[in-house]
Amino acid sequence: MSARTAPRSTGSGPPTRKGVATRQRIVEGAAREIREAGVFALRLEDVMARTATSKSQLFHYFPGGKDELLLAVARFEAARVLDDQQPELGALTSREAWLRWRDKVLARYRAQGVDCPLHVALSQPGTATGAGRTVATELLGQWRRQLAAGIRHLRDGGAIAAGLDAEREAAALLAGIQGGVLILMTTGSTDHLEAALDSGLARLGLTED
Structure with a gap:
């Protein structure tokens, strides 16, 4: 079961299908509240109203209250972030696939604009802890592994330079993306993100002629 849907254990046995669905409804409702109103305006009462859940239900799944809910939203x-890049991210086996992935990443962040629910949730005091850092580390680790797998596939097949270090190139590309996203959140412009993507693909020899 993924981190997206796994409910918190309450010590009363495995979660039921209904319990999983209820918890997921609360998380998704809170995520929509954050996108629409911002995290600082987030009230548990609004989440309960949006998701048709009671206070006892919300605290059953999130006994830590708002901080725990924010971490689940994160x-x-x-x-x-990863799902929105699929299936391209998981199948970076050709130059064309990399270019389609590049376009999908740009489209995602252009549509998102300056509002990044993940960044907002992780930046809050309740989640800016070891748990919050774990979420970010998991995300970046999975993202880097899939990029590295695509680089290795092309390198081992002779489509790009044999001497490229797949892990290091994936890390550099990911760092460029994240830098571009932070600038986007500050300025509203995707120019830096686009430049980072294009420079990374150029280094791999994958840019359009």
């Missing part, structure tokens, strides 16, 4: 949004 995990949900982290999973969406």
